[in-house]
Amino acid sequence: MVPIPGGTYPIAEDRAISVGDYWIDRFEVSNGAFSDFLTDTGQPSPRNWADQNIPRQMADHPVRVVTWDQAQEYCEWAGKRLPSEAEWEIAARGKHALPYPWGEESTALEIPTSGTYAVGSIPADRSPFGAFDMAGNVWEWVGEPYLPVEQGQRVLRGGANNFQNDMLFRLIGEPGASSMINDSGFRCASSSTEQTVDQSFLLTDEFADVLSGWYQAAAPVEEYFYGYHPADFYHVQVSSTDDCLAVRYDLPLNDFIVDVDIFKAKTELDDGDFQHGLVIREADGEFYAILISPLSKDWQIIKNSLGRINILDQGVEQSIRGETQAERDRITVTANGPELTMAINGRLVSTVYDDGFREGNIRFMVQTIDQTYAHIHLIEFPSGTFPRPRWFRKCQNCPPQPHALMAQLAAAP
Numbered sequence: 001m002v003p004i005p006g007g008t009y010p011i012a013e014d015r016a017i018s019v020g021d022y023w024i025d026r027f028e029v030s031n032g033a034f035s036d037f038l039t040d041t042g043q044p045s046p047r048n049w050a051d052q053n054i055p056r057q058m059a060d061h062p063v064r065v066v067t068w069d070q071a072q073e074y075c076e077w078a079g080k081r082l083p084s085e086a087e088w089e090i091a092a093r094g095k096h097a098l099p100y101p102w103g104e105e106s107t108a109l110e111i112p113t114s115g116t117y118a119v120g121s122i123p124a125d126r127s128p129f130g131a132f133d134m135a136g137n138v139w140e141w142v143g144e145p146y147l148p149v150e151q152g153q154r155v156l157r158g159g160a161n162n163f164q165n166d167m168l169f170r171l172i173g174e175p176g177a178s179s180m181i182n183d184s185g186f187r188c189a190s191s192s193t194e195q196t197v198d199q200s201f202l203l204t205d206e207f208a209d210v211l212s213g214w215y216q217a218a219a220p221v222e223e224y225f226y227g228y229h230p231a232d233f234y235h236v237q238v239s240s241t242d243d244c245l246a247v248r249y250d251l252p253l254n255d256f257i258v259d260v261d262i263f264k265a266k267t268e269l270d271d272g273d274f275q276h277g278l279v280i281r282e283a284d285g286e287f288y289a290i291l292i293s294p295l296s297k298d299w300q301i302i303k304n305s306l307g308r309i310n311i312l313d314q315g316v317e318q319s320i321r322g323e324t325q326a327e328r329d330r331i332t333v334t335a336n337g338p339e340l341t342m343a344i345n346g347r348l349v350s351t352v353y354d355d356g357f358r359e360g361n362i363r364f365m366v367q368t369i370d371q372t373y374a375h376i377h378l379i380e381f382p383s384g385t386f387p388r389p390r391w392f393r394k395c396q397n398c399p400p401q402p403h404a405l406m407a408q409l410a411a412a413p
Contacts, residue, residue, distance in 0.1 A: 025187035032059030083189035094128030102346030109346035138185035272371030283360035
């Protein structure tokens with residue numbers, strides 16, 4: 001489960017609601033988990049399980065064709081409950097009430113248009129609080145609605161792959177109608193502080209506290225400046241051409257997923273190019289760098305090893321903006337064993353494989369190319385460990401996929 005802090009949050013189009021601390025499942029309840037519930041309670045299977053391959057071969061897909069009563073009974077069996085409609089929407093949209101878990105643009109992320117997929121297998125379909133697949137996959141039953149419905153009716157949220165919509169859309173109807181349950185699944189919530197909580201969500205930083213762990217400089221040091229803008233941003237600045245600054249956070253990580261929202265605060269040259277982004281798995285001078293350029297809209301995945309820089313992948317992503325706080329760029333990086341994926345503004349742009357990975361720290365990075373001055377602001381930084389999906393556990397000894405590796409281009413360090 002992921003924690004949702006209590007507070008007042010915007011919901012619907014023009015409303016706000018106060019909630020206490022609660023937790024919500026990171027993933028939709030899967031066929032495998034629901035099968036355990038049926039085995040323990042003796043309840044009948046969903047009608048689409050007439051084909052017994054579903055609970056076996058699609059164990060990591062979300063359960064579907066579930067009634068509201070079945071969803072509620074499962075949550076009680078698990079020591080939890082269904083989330084209220086307000087709790088579900090807050091978990092999906094975050095404190096800024098995003099229309100989609102990944103941001104403001106519906107087209108920034110492509111998800112399947114039919115069927116289902118393994119829960120948590122699309123890294124960018126992840127809400128600001130770290131809950132996966134709240135858009136698409138299956139509809140999700142919720143408990144108490146925040147707006148009145150007719151007696152006996154229930155509410156579904158989130159949409160299925162064959163009916164995708166924004167996070168404001170509500171499907172209201174009779175809970176036993178086939179139109180309501182054909183693509184319906186659910187996830188659970190809990191208000192109890194005694195509930196076992198997944199502690200893998202390691203760090204969520206909005207840079208409001210100068211003691212939260214990032215390095216702080218009170219004034220520029222030669223060509224470099226870095227630190228907090230309480231209580232809004234963290235900044236990284238370089239004031240010379242063809243130079244680089246990477247500011248470290250001492251948190252060694254191996255398998256993880258991290259998001260960061262970044263925008264350009266100021267530059268000197270209108271046509272001067274520069275890069276910014278993340279350094280990950282940094283240890284003993286070795287690291288990977290995940291970089292984007294707001295001017296050219298280029299992106300790169302770089303590995304530095306033994307004093308040589310190798311470009312693992314690169315390309316152009318037209319959604320890169322990063323010119324203002326309102327047009328900030330969101331970089332999502334998933335490091336899962338030898339697999340490294342990069343998403344920009346909710347769009348998956350690259351997956352590379354490298355067997356030479358190791359645990360290491362995270363850094364914020366700015367590199368001027370032909371720009372004389374670059375000052376960037378980082379807004380939010382949530383990081384957590386990433387649970388390996390079933391396919392990775394089965395194939396952990398398989399060789400990397402050759403077609404996913406670019407020819408390594410050596411350059412001076």
